[in-house]
């Protein structure tokens with residue numbers, strides 16, 4: 001793999017920690033608060049509490065709750081608290097998982113196995129999802145052999161279209177999905193409509209509140225109008241809610257909830273087919289640390305309803321500032337009407353590419369997440385507003401304005417670059433792409449750093465954007481497969 005040998009050992013604590021810190025040199029500088037994705041940070045004192053709680057349950061093993069009733073109690077309390085927020089009842093059953101992806105995968109697994117049990121005639125189960133559903137649904141389908149039927153959302157509002165979802169229902173359909181809200185545009189799907197449709201056709205209905213589950217309930221407590229999206233809606237049978245996003249808890253913590261435990265039964269795995277300890281896993285992991293759950297429990301005690309409401313209030317104020325700022329920049333256009341601080345915007349000008357814009361903002365210390373064009377959503381920039389980065393939003397707006405003006409003085413060089421590398425050539429190459437052709441593709445893109453990313457991602461993003469989803473995925477997989485190999 002590389003010339004890195006297994007360590008001889010014996011380094012001092014300081015040496016070890018210094019090296020670890022050194023690894024971070026090229027990371028996005030999240031501590032500045034100018035990183036508008038991936039990070040759900042808290043101030044240092046709160047972080048210290050989460051770290052202590054995590055460390056407290058660092059060694060205990062969630063493999064066997066009978067050996068560690070402490071972990072069982074933590075999980076029960078965390079899950080009950082979340083269930084209460086999301087309109088649950090005494091019947092609501094759930095578990096903590098490693099993240100939203102795992103929560104969704106478990107929801108799909110339960111639905112698949114429920115259908116196998118109740119509707120054996122269904123041989124190739126299908127789940128109808130809006131095109132804005134998180135890719136973890138496709139991942140679940142890929143892992144579990146369940147077909148995801150993606151239905152285009154409105155090109156105007158980016159909300160799921162209930163009538164189009166109904167048209168996608170077949171004899172093989174087992175479940176419908178809605179997002180509360182979607183990540184890309186932050187818009188809330190019509191959950192009541194989707195759930196009613198599920199009831200009409202006797203289907204399960206999953207609400208993905210991974211990003212909104214720890215936000216929308218507090219928004220409602222603040223007196224804002226939030227359409228019904230949780231177990232309050234009769235047809236909703238399961239929900240996913242991440243704690244490691246707007247719960248501000250250590251990464252590795254999400255929840256999967258079911259209206260009652262009869263559906264959760266299909267989530268479990270047990271095996272007595274070996275001579276070792278008895279295995280019964282409610283979730284995917286077997287051995288696992290109690291750290292994330294303890295961190296979640298501690299953050300719930302620390303923030304409480306009041307603290308989370310305050311966090312949401314800060315985010316909403318910043319969201320309004322960003323939306324007003326965007327409305328005053330004619331070269332930019334917001335996509336949809338987000339219910340929370342997940343704001344997407346596109347360019348209205350041929351002269352300004354959002355990829356170039358993100359790159360120029362990077363030079364000013366901002367990290368803005370780019371979103372490639374997909375179905376009826378154009379290429380865009382996504383901003384996740386958290387209570388940590390919210391105070392920087394006015395400055396972000398000012399910098400956006402300045403950078404937009406800069407384009408007049410210094411136009412984008414991307415159109416010329418794109419001409420140089422001839423898109424038809426890439427299309428042809430991609431038609432029968434194999435991973436050993438990666439070097440050729442990279443050369444065409446002027447990427448010299450083998451295995452690394454170029455400092456300027458504009459051209460790469462434009463090329464990816466010009467490819468279809470399958471070609472993009474092929475290229476990205478080949479690239480990342482090598483990225484984990486390469487010596488830097």
Ligand SMILES: *Cc1c(COP(=O)(O)O)cnc(C)c1O
Pocket residue numbers: 098099100101102104134136179181182183208209210211242254
């Ligand atoms: C983040 C997210 C997920 C996936 O969660 P991970 O914790 O990254 O696995 C699923 N759905 C939505 C809407 C999300 O925002």
